[in-house]
Amino acid sequence: MKTEIWGQSITLEATVTDRQGNPVPNVTVTVVHDDGTPYKDSVGNPARSVTDKNGRYKIKANVKRTFRLEVVPPQQNQNQKE
Structure with a gap:
């Protein structure tokens, strides 16, 4: 998803589901700039x-210009920890 907003505080809330409509837990969702670097939250951490177990997430961030969501499935999350 790519969206354009100018200097606004946003809250993104959604549910990640598989093709059958089942919720997918442990998916990492990050708000990123067009170059792939994450936006920061109010304390400087990546947004x-x-x-959760129901596939829900909530992210708050201040965005300028365009942003997109980077979604990393659970299997890839596991591989990154090794």
């Missing part, structure tokens, strides 16, 4: 969230 990201991990879906």
Whole structure:
């Protein structure tokens, strides 16, 4: 998803589901600039969230210009920790 907003505080809330409509837990969702670097939250951490057992996430961020969501499935999350 790519959206354009100018200097606004946003809250993104959604549910990640598979093709059958089942919620997917442990998916990392990050708000990123066009170059792939994450936007920061109010304390300077990457604006990201991990879906809960119901596939839900919530992210708050201040965005300028365009942004997109980077979604990393659970299997890839596991590989990155190794």
